[in-house]
Each structure stands twice: as structure tokens, then as C-alpha cells.
Amino acid sequence: MQLPDLRDSENIGRSVFSNRVAKRARLKGIVIPDVFLERLQADSISVDRMDHVSQDILAELSKERGQNREPPKSFYGWAIMKVSEAASNGRTVQATPDGINPYHADIFLNLSDENERRDMQRQHANELAALSEWQDAP
Numbered sequence: 044m045q046l047p048d049l050r051d052s053e054n055i056g057r058s059v060f061s062n063r064v065a066k067r068a069r070l071k072g073i074v075i076p077d078v079f080l081e082r083l084q085a086d087s088i089s090v091d092r093m094d095h096v097s098q099d100i101l102a103e104l105s106k107e108r109g110q111n112r113e114p115p116k117s118f119y120g121w122a123i124m125k126v127s128e129a130a131s132n133g134r135t136v137q138a139t140p141d142g143i144n145p146y147h148a149d150i151f152l153n154l155s156d157e158n159e160r161r162d163m164q165r166q167h168a169n170e171l172a173a174l175s176e177w178q179d180a181p
Contacts, residue, residue, distance in 0.1 A: 046095050046145065049126050049138050054093040055148055056121030056178065057171075058105040060112070065119035068177035074122040076168035078175070083161055087149035088171070092138065093123060096146055102180045104144050122175035132170060 057078055059065055068074050081088055091101050102118065109116040129150045130136045139149045152167050154160040 051127035053126045055090040056093045056123040059119050060109050060116035074172045074175040076172040078122045079168035079171040087151045092146045098181050120179040123178050124174045128174040
């Protein structure tokens with residue numbers, strides 16, 4: 044399946060696998076930065092392109108991803124933002140479809156040095172969380 048090129052106005056969503064995070068987002072309307080933290084070795088943050096398929100299909104893909112984790116995790120919803128917002132402060136967003144998820148994309152932090160990544164990863168997570176809105180899974 045060939046999707047159109049990413050547009051700045053397109054919505055992307057970070058899947059959330061924490062009940063605690065989901066409850067807080069529902070009650071307070073705040074997405075916490077931990078949603079956007081990856082392991083230190085990761086050079087990008089996995090997201091879904093929300094505008095090209097129903098949320099039901101994206102939810103099924105996220106549920107499957109959660110069940111394949113160790114230990115398995117439940118899927119609760121997404122932290123959603125515009126591509127233009129994610130692609131600020133030196134970050135870039137690229138479509139990175141795979142065989143399982145043609146709607147996959149990545150937010151690249153563009154931090155080449157591990158020391159820089161350790162120092163800046165939290166700052167990027169804070170910014171991305173502040174730009175996000177909560178969306179419950181269907």
C-alpha cells in the first residue's frame with residue numbers, strides 16, 4: 044500500500060501502553076513526557092499516521108504491538124500532534140512503513156552522539172508531550 048507523502052498538517056499518534064498515563068491524560072487532559080521516551084540507543088520515536096485509515100484499524104495494530112512486548116502490554120490510546128509540531132526544534136518526521144504497519148512513521152531526534160542523546164532526550168519528550176492531545180482507543 045502506497046500512502047501519500049507526509050504533510051505538515053497530517054496527524055500522527057504515539058501509542059500509549061500505560062493505564063496510569065491514560066488515566067491521567069483522561070482526567071487532567073495532560074500527556075506526560077514519559078510517553079515519548081525511548082531507550083537511549085533509539086534514534087527515533089515510533090508513531091502512526093492517523094489520517095489515512097480508521098482508528099479501529101490503527102488500534103488493532105497497536106494492540107498487536109502491545110501483545111508482542113515482553114511482558115505483553117494493553118493499548119489505551121494515542122498522544123496526537125501535527126507533523127509540523129513534531130518536526131520542530133531539529134526533529135524530522137519520516138514515513139517508515141513496514142510489512143505489518145503501512146501507516147508507521149518515526150520522529151527522528153537527529154542526535155548523533157550518545158551523550159547528546161542522553162542529555163536532550165528528556166527535553167524533546169517534554170516538548171512533544173506539551174504539543175500532544177489525548178485520544179482514547181476506540
